[in-house]
Amino acid sequence: AEQFKMQEALEILGIKPINDGSSTGSEWFSNGELIESYSPVDGQLIGKVRTTTKEDYERVMEKATTAFKTFRAMPAPQRGEIVRQFGNKLRELKEPLGKLVSYEMGKSLQEGYGEVQEMIDICDFAVGLSRQLNGQVIPSERPGHVMREQWHPIGVVGIISAFNFPVAVWSWNTALAWICGDVCVWKASEKAPLCSVACQNIIADILKANGLPEGISCIVNGDYRVGEMITSDTRIPLVSATGSTRMGRIVGAKVAERFGKSLLELGGNNAIIITPTADLKVVVPGAVFGAVGTCGQRCTSTRRLIIHESVYDKVRDAIVGAYGQIKLGNPLDEKNHVGPLIDTDAVNTYLAAIEKAKAEGGKVLVEGGVLTGEGYESGCYVKPAIIEAENHFEIVQHETFAPILYLMKYNGEVENAIDIQNGVAQGLSSSIMTNSMKEAEKFLSFAGSDCGIANVNIGTSGAEIGGAFGGEKETGGGRESGSDAWKVYMRRQTNTVNYSDQLPLAQGIKFDL
Ligand code: UN1
Secondary structure (H helix, E strand, O other): HHHHHHHHHHHHOOOOEEEEEEEOOOOEEOOOOOEEEEEEOEEEEEEEEEOOOOOHHHHHOOOOOHHHHHHHOOHHHHHHHHHHHHHHHHHHHHHHHHHHHHHOOOOHHHHHHHHHHHHHHHHHHHHOOOOOOOOOOOOOOOEEEEEEEEEEOOOEEEEOOOOOOHHHHHHHHHHHHHHOOEEEEEEEOOOOHHHHHHHHHHHHHHHHHOOOOOOOOOEOOOHHHHHHHHOOOOOOEEEEEEEHHHHHHHHHHHHHHHHEEEEEOOOEEEEEEEEEOOHHHHHHHHHHHHHHHHHHOOOOEEEEEEHHHHHHHHHHHHHHHOOOOOOOOOOOOOOOOOOOOOOOOHHHHHHHHHHHHOOOEOOOOEEEOOOOOOOOOOOOEOOOOOOOOOOOOHHHHHHOOOOOOEEEEEEHHHHHHHHHOOOOEEEOEEEEEEHHHHHHHHHHHHOOOOOOOEEEOOOOOOOOOOOOOHHHHEEOOOOOOOHOOOOOHEEEEEEEEOOOOOOOHHHHHOOOO
16 A cells, blocks of 8 residues: 555656656756666665766756846846745645655655655745845945945855755755755755656746746756766856765865855764753653664764763663664654665665774664564664764764764763763764753853754754754855855855045045046
8 A cells, every 4th residue: 555655656746667867947858877766665666767967967057057047137036936836836745755755765754744844944934035135235434435235146056965855955955046046956866866856846847837947946867977067067156065074075175176165064973962950851852863863864863972970870771761662664654763774885884883883892782783574675774773982982983874872971060071072073963951051051152062053952953944054074064044044055245336426545545646
């Protein structure tokens, strides 16, 4: 029955057995080899997507650069209207799209729907923002002069996204880019290419119904070689890339080499500090959802718990106890909390990390392992593991995209916990569980967490789109979604206008002729 409903979802989303992977809107073409997309849920082939060749890419860029000239001239609130229609369409299609996300990527159905909800939320945010792309008026030191700042569309935005949020990350970028007057070229993860086809179908209908040209929303498909076409292309002033630190290092350098801008959203190594006054009713669901949600494959997933020694045993026992309640299995079945990892490579990485942690002296509190037998035929289902470890272990310093949670102790004051929390190369998300106002404020102060996201009494994952999302250090420094993240999708221009009959120079310089 599940299979039939999935077929129905695929039909609604316009997914065929074989799909072109390059599109400028309604036009689809592609001449590269095929990517086969297998579901980690049941190991079945869902569909194939043809990759983008250099010639296909040129065709895409031709349309994109031409479309930009039209789109940038459209008033921003009218562009907002397009995004409003897109958000409404997503409301209609939340169920089939959420299902496809869950089936192609393996996250729980609830989280699949949640991801589509994030798309809807960013659309709403962007619609309001389309009337607020405000610049400032700045007092000039010269009489009869005015200074102001304007924000202009930047051009073609390249988007490179990861498998773990196969639809939301695209929309965080596109919803803002579109209201800003930019056009987008998206390369989805080769591990979730059908999601890109589905999203492109949805937006293409809307652009067409509004009589807009081809090229405002484009997709390309393939591996890093297609990514390189984007990163090395001087016609693309901004590249937004989400993925591993390894990938970001390459993309960031490549884009910087040609003086492009990049928005990087890379690895995290997120911790929760659990203090003596922490409320266990909040700690347990916060830490467990953070660690095992999306099978530990969020960049915000909780990797480390830093627990005060005075409450260590109590917290450890409560978390270990809660792990006993987790239901693992088909993510399309709503009673399961955790689905599979993305593929068997990810399973091998997970197994190797557990071995490495043990070899470095880690003590396993909840055993990991691969699940076998009925319902687990894809070979991608693993048991969430808990390991007592030390922060300096090499494996702990490293982001493993899997449900492995490291427990460690701190003693004395909260500053010691903050040192441990900050003592990694990544800087995405962080939390403190405390009822002490002083501890909470210290954690949020300049001397506290060094992450882009710092929370009190909630976990590390599940950020709302209203805030700027991103992090420091090896996380890459980019911010997307809410707050003033829109500014990166525009170019800033400072204007000085003289409405006097004189030409006074700035800085008091006299230049008499
Ligand atoms: C990601 O894993 O790339 O905060 C993004 C969260 C989600 C986004 C995660 N809103 O967990």
